[in-house]
Amino acid sequence: MELGWSCLSVDCHSPRPNSYKDKTSLLLLHSELVLSIEREPNPKMALLPIQTALLPNLKPSPFLTPKNPFPLLTKTHKKPHSTVTMMSKEAGIGVMATKLGMMSFFEPNGKVVPVTVVGFKEGNIVTQIKTQATDGYDAVQVGYRRIRDRKLTKPEMGHLNKSGAIPLRHLQEFRLQDIEGFEPNQKLDFSELFKEGDLVDVAGTTIGKGFQGGIKRHHFKRGLMTHGSKSHRQLGSIGAGTTPGRVYKGKKMPGRMGGTKTKIRKLKIVKIDKDLNVVMINGALPGKPGNLLRITPAKIVGKNIPKS
Numbered sequence: 001m002e003l004g005w006s007c008l009s010v011d012c013h014s015p016r017p018n019s020y021k022d023k024t025s026l027l028l029l030h031s032e033l034v035l036s037i038e039r040e041p042n043p044k045m046a047l048l049p050i051q052t053a054l055l056p057n058l059k060p061s062p063f064l065t066p067k068n069p070f071p072l073l074t075k076t077h078k079k080p081h082s083t084v085t086m087m088s089k090e091a092g093i094g095v096m097a098t099k100l101g102m103m104s105f106f107e108p109n110g111k112v113v114p115v116t117v118v119g120f121k122e123g124n125i126v127t128q129i130k131t132q133a134t135d136g137y138d139a140v141q142v143g144y145r146r147i148r149d150r151k152l153t154k155p156e157m158g159h160l161n162k163s164g165a166i167p168l169r170h171l172q173e174f175r176l177q178d179i180e181g182f183e184p185n186q187k188l189d190f191s192e193l194f195k196e197g198d199l200v201d202v203a204g205t206t207i208g209k210g211f212q213g214g215i216k217r218h219h220f221k222r223g224l225m226t227h228g229s230k231s232h233r234q235l236g237s238i239g240a241g242t243t244p245g246r247v248y249k250g251k252k253m254p255g256r257m258g259g260t261k262t263k264i265r266k267l268k269i270v271k272i273d274k275d276l277n278v279v280m281i282n283g284a285l286p287g288k289p290g291n292l293l294r295i296t297p298a299k300i301v302g303k304n305i306p307k308s
Contacts, residue, residue: 089175091304093182094296095124095190096144096170097279099204101289105270105280115270115280118293122146126186127165129179139175140182143168144292170292190279190295191272199266199298204286208259218252262286266298 100117107113123144130139147169149157160167163184194200214220214235223231235254239247264285271280285293299305 089177089305090296091299092297093140093174093176093188093193094142094294095120095188095193096142096172097190097293097295098145099285099287099289099291099293100278102284103280107270113270113282114284115282116285118279118281118285118295120190120277120279122166123168123170124188124190125165125168126182126184126188127160127163127168127171129182129184130173131179137175138177138179139173140179141171141173142188144170144172172294174296191274194269194272194279194295194297196269196272198269199300200269200281201263201265201296201298202267202281202285203261203263203294203296204291206258206260206262206286207288209257211255212257213254214252217254217257220252266300 097118097120100119102114102116105113105115121144123146125143126140127143128141130137130141132138143160143165145168146166149167151169152160152167157167165185209216213233215222215233220235222233223229223236225232238251238253264283267285268282269279270282273279287293297304301307
């Protein structure tokens with residue numbers, strides 16, 4: 001950075017200008033400073049010559065060199081706020097299935113057990129294997145339920161063609177500790193992955209109930225129906241008055257019920273029928289008949305997942 005110092009007539013030994021000529025020289029110095037700032041990317045470096053010219057015997061004061069003396073001439077780039085969402089790893093590879101309905105199952109000792117019958121359509125094929133080197137984590141992508149080609153877009157068809165898989169409607173990932181032994185276009189058999197008596201976690205979408213009141217949605221108690229009561233199924237008070245003067249966040253109130261993803265843990269496999277290609281799982285599963293289910297080995301700390 002070069003400045004025209006020949007036009008300056010400032011007395012370097014005087015800390016402040018006392019004459020008209022000195023003030024004029026300062027104006028010229030200021031104009032040269034503005035031009036130098038346009039050429040100098042760092043405004044701090046452009047401010048040093050004027051400190052040296054006015055106060056040669058003193059060290060540059062931190063008050064004369066602020067961090068950003070010209071905030072309008074410099075661009076500040078804020079670091080974007082980024083959040084990292086870490087998905088939990090599964091205890092083992094799982095499959096997708098279709099809910100068929102519920103029935104009663106009689107055990108050999110005569111005990112009646114309510115079970116949900118789960119069927120399998122064509123699918124449960126490995127479509128992609130993700131590794132730490134290529135994707136930053138280890139996972140196996142599985143496709144389920146074959147459909148016609150025209151039901152998928154060209155990018156979706158291109159993704160499936162890479163692994164040589166058939167057209168599939170549903171794609172889900174299973175993050176695993178170890179992905180050894182899996183290959184693209186490998187078919188997963190439920191009877192080979194699970195056996196009767198195993199515990200599984202079943203995830204799915206619950207039945208949508210629409211907009212419901214507090215009694216049905218949150219199991220509130222109703223008011224008196226007689227003796228002159230005017231409050232039967234109403235919600236009632238939702239907070240205090242002046243203090244706090246607002247409704248607390250998370251207050252249980254009427255609203256849309258159901259239609260959300262949920263997982264039921266540690267359900268027992270009662271029966272595996274290879275002839276009918278169905279599985280009977282103890283208890284109720286989310287969703288209505290025809291709903292998509294995700295079945296994975298139950299997470300048991302210290303057994304199939306580490307304690308840490």
